[in-house]
Amino acid sequence: MTLGLLMMVLNGCNHPSKTGIETDLLDLPFETITSKAQNTTVHMMMWQGDPLINQYMSDWVVPEVKSRFNIDLQIAPGQGTEIVKVLLSEIEAGKKNSNLDLCWINGETFFQLRQIQALFGPFTARLPNAQYIDFQNPFIGIDFQQPVDGYECPWGNVQLALICDSLRTPNPPLTMDELEKWWRKNPGKFTIPYEFTGMTLLKSWMIALAGGGNALDGPFDQKKYAMLSAKLWEFINRNKRYFWRKGETFPESVAAMHTMFVNQELDLTMSNNDSEVDNKIQQNIFPTTAKSFVLKSGTIQNSHFLGIPAQAANKAGAMTVINFLISPEAQLRKLNPKVWGDGSVLAMDKLPAEFQAQFLEVSKRKNSTMRATIQPFALKEPAPEYMVRLYEDFRKKVIEQ
């Protein structure tokens, strides 16, 4: 037992490093990488909380990568922190081959995985379909103020949107002042989920309180955070008595908010995906009168990414699958609200002509506001430390007050 513990302690000090084999892989032509991926299994971990997303992956992507590349794509459920914990445990245990080859991540997970050097790269430049990605777009090429540097590949792009039922709320509040007035007129009908989406709303408000635009651009600034978060807590605390349950407790998930919205316990809900309304109406979850809107002061727009663990056993397979997932064909299908409704990361002007018209056609929305309409109100994600601090301080400064 002592020996086992000693091994664990020693292994705990290990950090992954790039091996010669990995360097070689990045030097290979992509055709060779794809041929190396033939007849292999790729283990992917991703959030599986939405039936449409799951269907897109299991009913279309999995059979497609099997028939095109003879790759068995095995998908396991798990998101942000779970992926970090899996990879962290493997690093601490000194595991040479990770159980994961591919994972769906975004900013704060990217930040954590880079902290523990758990990501493989830079690999995106090696993907042929990366030529279509709009890397110049700051909402795609930069993740939570961190340069992507080829260590994760953009997969989808979304913007935070509020959701109301146009029958119950024909004139939703569009500014923070209007929100305050609306809360007072409709007590108990609004809340903030104490998770990623809720924290994204808080970041949007914090940027608005800072004057909007690029106020929180750049690395984490403790002074700025202290000043702005004080304003934010004051704003929330002076209004929280009008929140659901008088702001004494907050739902743990946005799914719980959706349920309360449908039950008419809440009049507003929210989503990190600006086209989720159409997606949820399609699933008969939301009423057909539901619609999305964004605040005039802006809401956060961000991208989600695909990453390859540094110790992934099948990096060639993972790169092949990622290249397929960012192909115009896969992105177009994913963009369709009937399929998923996830914003594309591809630049329209870079796409082959035959795809451009199709992308424009599929981009049309029914109950969700058009992306072009809300784009001017898009705010960039601030550095990940803001999220970490907001999450902790929301408990201390709001919930425990």
Next chain:
Amino acid sequence: MLKRNLTVLFFLSFAVAPLASGFVYAGLYSFGVIGALSTGFTFNHWAALFEDQGFWSALALSMGVALFTLLLSLGLSLTLLLSLQRELEQRVNYFLLHLPLALSSLVAAFLSFQWLGNTGMLARWAIHLGLFEKSQDFPELINDAHYFGVIFTLTLLTFPIFTLLLLRFYQAENLSSLSQVAATLGASSKDIIFRVQLPALLRRITPTALLYFVFLFGAYEVPLLLGRQSPMMWSVYVSQKFKKFNLSDLPIAYSSTVLYTLFILLLVGWFWNKAAVSKAEQ
């Protein structure tokens, strides 16, 4: 002898060693000795844990919820047994008592959610009957400040087990005959309950009750779904530290698990010692 030694070795290898190594690992992590982001031995994580008001309120809340649920379940079970002992022995009632045992904590929590929530069944009936105008007027029975929903659900899961156990003890101790003898000797109904039945039943149920206290103290799914973010029960507090966005909170989470294990070990040790002393005195 060889067989006994092999049994002990088997127990140590498969039961004690994994737990002990996990405990040591958590201890080393909590002192910054190991971990991908560790910077060397430090007391800082322990200091951060003790400085966190959330930790102390989680500790107090867990003890309060566990104790209250335990006493409530025991009280309910004893009342049910002593007033309806014959009815409980009937096949249908005996079977019905087993039903809550088929519910997992998660399912029980969801059931409570569906029944007690502001838009749940009770609220809808109450509005239908004109007792309340809007769903918001219905009293908060889940995610409430007094942890009513949590205590209700945990009691729902606990008291049938206690009732079944007490019924078994009642029969094993032959309390029916003893009560008749006491009555023949002139004992009042109150004397029979407080001097004959309760002491015998409580003596038998105490070890199980203590184990249940440990189970309730560490309850997770029910407080996660039906509790609040502040205060939160210890298990939820620890999982938040493990699962949320701050990697530097990991050693604090490990400190908390080490403390939890020590607390439970102390509790069990204290009871073991007490039981041994009591046995020696007899």
